[in-house]
Amino acid sequence: MLGVDNTFSPMFLSPASLGADVVVHSISKFISGGADIIAGAVCGPASLVNSMMDLHQGSLMLLGPTMNAKVAFELSERIPHLALRMKEHCNRAMVYATRMKKMGLKVVYPGLEDHPQHKLLKSMINKEYGYGGLLCVDMETEERANRLMNLLQNYTQFGFMAVSLGYYETLMSCSGSSTSSEMNAEEKKLAGISPGLVRMSVGYIGTLEQRWSQFEKALSRMQDSGLFKN
Ligand SMILES: Cc1ncc(COP(=O)(O)O)c(C=O)c1O
Structure with a gap:
């Protein structure tokens, strides 16, 4: 499995189209653009993302870094530009x-x-x-x-x-x-x-x-x- 950190290069490089299986981003950088949000993204096959959200074993469930709704909304207002x-x-x-x-x-x-x-x-x-x-x-x-x-x-x-x-x-x-x-x-x-x-x-x-x-x-x-x- 090939994973790529695309934090430095959103939009101008698309690792998924170039063959990466999983692409991660620190959203606190270019995607937020305001240096005011702490967030991240893991983009990959539904099976991987679902396993991370598994109620009993999933890392998101065990460690708790689920994005709160207000942060998600703010990001949805920034991604269009x-x-x-x-x-x-x-x-x-x-x-x-x-x-x-x-x-x-x-x-x-x-x-x-x-x-x-x-x-x-x-x-x-x-x-x-x-x-x-x-x-x-x-x-x-x-x-x-x-x-x-x-x-x-x-x-x-x-x-x-x-x-x-x-x-x-x-x-x-x-x-x-x-x-x-x-x-x-x-x-x-x-x-x-x-x-x-x-x-x-x-x-x-x-x-x-x-x-x-x-x-x-x-x-x-x-x-x-x-x-x-x-
Ligand atoms: C390329 C890259 N990936 C990941 C991170 C980690 O970011 P965060 O602290 O938002 O998880 C950084 C932070 O500088 C970074 O430069």
């Missing part, structure tokens, strides 16, 4: 990744043609969306990563430092010292997580150019302090 939101997350991530690369930053984004999995992803995605709302910028050292995130949050208000993703605002975290801090140095190296890797979940509020100017302003402050050269 998930497609539009995903398109804009993807669009802005692509524009920012392209521009950041042009500025001389080391960018990791599967929408860029030089990404090692670009062709593979291109063959899998639902074409009208794009390549996802997450990108990484490698600032090489943790000090430079933290300085950039500090400027982006506190000097130019480009985004917030948070380990979550899929919010309408841009969220940034230094993966090596947060979400992947339990990995040892060798595992991080194998996974391509440098100490200065900044993950960004690109938001969509405000105009694209206004938000981009906030990024540029923070980067030029980095240049003034000699922490970035292009």
Whole structure:
């Protein structure tokens, strides 16, 4: 049985159509879009879902994570615009990744043609969306990563430092010292997580150019302090 966590890629990737048997989502991310709901989804054959709801042995019955009706209703009001939101997350991530690369930053984004999995992803995605709302910028050292995130949050208000993703605002975290801090140095190296890797979940509020100017302003402050050269 193949299970896929599609939390990072709702709408633009459809694992069930590509052969996955079970698809899971943390709904607290893109699907909610407001960083205010704690929920999840397990999508799979009726036999699996029914067994999870079995009155005597089912994990949902034993552990109790049954969604309450108010949360379910709120989600039903947000899912109709998930497609539009995903398109804009993807669009802005692509524009920012392209521009950041042009500025001389080391960018990791599967929408860029030089990404090692670009062709593979291109063959899998639902074409009208794009390549996802997450990108990484490698600032090489943790000090430079933290300085950039500090400027982006506190000097130019480009985004917030948070380990979550899929919010309408841009969220940034230094993966090596947060979400992947339990990995040892060798595992991080194998996974391509440098100490200065900044993950960004690109938001969509405000105009694209206004938000981009906030990024540029923070980067030029980095240049003034000699922490970035292009
Ligand atoms: C890819 C992925 N799957 C699952 C989860 C777990 O989400 P939750 O805490 O809502 O269960 C996360 C949380 O960050 C995630 O990034």
